[in-house]
Amino acid sequence: MALQNLGYSDQELAEGPYAEFYNPEIGAMQEQVKEALLARNQAHELFPPVEEAASMVEPGYWPVETGYTRAPDSAIRVFCLTKMPRVTPAMWDWWFGWHGCEARRYKLWHPKAHIEAKWADGRDDEAYIGRTSLITEYLGPNIAKAGISFLPPSAMCFDERRLAAQGEVVVCARVGMPGSPLKAGWLLHQLRPVEGGSEMRSRMWMGGANSAIGEDPGALARGAIRMLRPVASTLLPDPAELLVHNAQEMAHLAGFLPELHARFGPEAKRQAA
Template sequence: MTTTYEISAADQAPVPPTYQAEPRYLGYREADRGQPYAKFFTERTLPVQPHVNQALLAGMAPTEYGYSPADAVRMLTRPGYHAMETGWTILDDATIAVSILTDMPGVTGEMWDWWMGWHSCESARYKLWHPEAHQFSAVGQPRSGDRDLTDRQRYIGNVSYVDEYVGGRLAPLAIRFVDPARMGFDQIPAGETVIVARVGPSVAPAAFGWIVHQVRATDSGSEMRSRFFLNYPQQLELPPTSVARPPAGRAPAGAPNLELLGVGLLHHCAAEMNHLASFLPELHAAFDGTP
């Protein structure tokens, strides 16, 4: 997988005005409950799947179980499973490698492509994913209402600005979605998908990680194999209007402890993916085709 991110048109668009104007809060308020998808609101995420707790208790996995983002295509396109399907470790170059396996009965890759193009334009939609951690979401280029686009075209090449807690620390992020074919994932079986993104702070012209979510078919539906590669920096040539200013009183936390970041991200991803997958088929059936 090539690991140099190339600036897109969405990167150069101004930060959405709601970034400064919209209040931040966990959970839902009365205004949110008028949304047509409010029946899917919950106050808590589902418990993580049992193997996640085992990985958290085990602590850091051996360095040899991790690999760099440059090896992601080679490793994820092979059949079978890895020694660290769920866990975290720190590589010799200080890259933090985090892996999460999530079983998703009844879910397909198409549902995930739809979700990625549908959820980012409203914070209340984003909170469906993880109501205990997600606060805000907006996109660089609103595309959810463009019926001439495919689900994948609504998010690939776009930027998702999100505020969320990871391991109890506020993280204002810009998630920049990349065509998986350009990164080397050019043979994705029908019914499956691969989601690739470069992630960094929304308040600085930089990136610090890569994200890969492989949705692979199983006998009961699918499984998601999530991979995070953090502490992998790159400066981005962004115009000043494309770098967010934190809302008043919302300064991000300082640099995190690497071990705490690995543990926090492992639990966060395992919680949000398992939670959303529990109702994604019903949500998709109700709102597929709507902006």
């Protein structure tokens, strides 16, 4: 797939419904990301495993909020904190359902990396939990394809009533290979309100014990994936490139998400009805 699949065409810029929100320039990375890239691969003990994800509902922070590591089982763990002035958690909850309906929306998120997104079920409604988004994008210099299967927060043991009481949104997903039962890992974005806006705490646990064959693998599948893990670890993305990609796309979209939400979000639809 060629680079011309990136970005908006001249016609989309002239006539597309989202053209005023398309900004091909990605701003500088936030300071915590720059520091993490200088630190490079850190001790895996500083990065809790996926089994501790639900503890993110507690106040405070983990030992490392932005950085990456390789665990002893060859898994990678990539964490990223993104500061988002003016943004509410509800805006991101809306975005995750809205963006997957067409490539032009997906390209707003990261104009230098995103190529295509579509729902596996072919529907164009704006829900995301219980659905799989088929994405094509650049990770570093390489094109990657993935199936992002969104799950309710309870699937990762979050107390959903407590999240609601705290005004938080947690987006949870299994990351798989399109057309395959292989699940490469877990993806999580926690949005919690802070003074002046929100912060996103992203978590990616990929490879190693995070891999599985199917949603509820039996003994045979569990044995097979254990044998495949050494090979599968060589197919994982570079954790530094994954950190950069996440940091860029989240900060970029946050810069205009309030205006985008005001134009196309639920309130705009109610007023137009």
